Amino acid sequence: DGGITQSPKYLFRKEGQNVTLSCEQNLNHDAMYWYRQDPGQGLRLIYYSQIVNDFQKGDIAEGYSVSREKKESFPLTVTSAQKNPTAFYLCASSTGFHSSFGTIYFGEGSWLTVV
Amino acid sequence: DAKTTQPTSMDCAEGRAANLPCNHSTISGNEYVYWYRQIHSQGPQYIIHGLKNNETNEMASLIITEDRKSSTLILPHATLRDTAVYYCIVRVGASGGSYIPTFGRGTSLIVHP
Numbered sequence: 001d002g003g004i005t006q007s008p009k010y011l012f013r014k015e016g017q018n019v020t021l022s023c024e025q026n027l028n029h030d031a032m033y034w035y036r037q038d039p040g041q042g043l044r045l046i047y048y049s050q051i052v053n054d055f056q057k058g059d060i061a062e063g064y065s066v067s068r069e070k071k072e073s074f075p076l077t078v079t080s081a082q083k084n085p086t087a088f089y090l091c092a093s094s095t096g097f098h099s100s101f102g103t104i105y106f107g108e109g110s111w112l113t114v115v
Numbered sequence: 116d117a118k119t120t121q122p123t124s125m126d127c128a129e130g131r132a133a134n135l136p137c138n139h140s141t142i143s144g145n146e147y148v149y150w151y152r153q154i155h156s157q158g159p160q161y162i163i164h165g166l167k168n169n170e171t172n173e174m175a176s177l178i179i180t181e182d183r184k185s186s187t188l189i190l191p192h193a194t195l196r197d198t199a200v201y202y203c204i205v206r207v208g209a210s211g212g213s214y215i216p217t218f219g220r221g222t223s224l225i226v227h228p
Contacts, residue, residue, distance in 0.1 A: 033215075033216070035218070040220075041220065042202075042218050042219045042220040042221060043159075043218035045215060045217070048215060058215075088156070090158050090159075092158070092216075094216070103149070103161050103164070104151075104161070104216050105161070106158030106160070107158050108157060108158050109156065109158050111156075
């Protein structure tokens, strides 16, 4: 089955640690995205990538980093510089980036908690 | 770029139609309207999209006004499992003319028995 796989589902981070959230898609989509969601809030864009080896900052990129070495993979690293990382993280992908973006597909999300 | 306005919350009786409105008064002629929904602690799920004409699929119907400044998502026979946050989105431009999907707070729909 085609889709987007995020892992882990739940992750705990100690103060000062970097953690990496995995996102893999087998939909052959060019565009991939990372969003952050806080309780009761909408989705805020962290980073997006239109093509392999290229990515752009979204609205809240500070304290995060990404890479796009393969078309199917777009991992997100939450660095120690991110002061309030506890949130629900969503990875997504889509086609048609240069038109009306096409249908966007989401993974099941990853919960990150700072302990 | 077109932005959307949705009511914060709505409720509906089980078995009745749920009509969720969305305003997008600045929408451009080539921008599609998409609807997604998010059940608690899951990723948003695609429901339906449209450009000008009304659309229907197995999940819902989408009614777009003639001037395209607003639309309504209709769940014809709401069930308890339709309780979710519903997002109405249109294209948001970014660098290089590419398109970034932007999700606001959406409408929290509660379907009650």
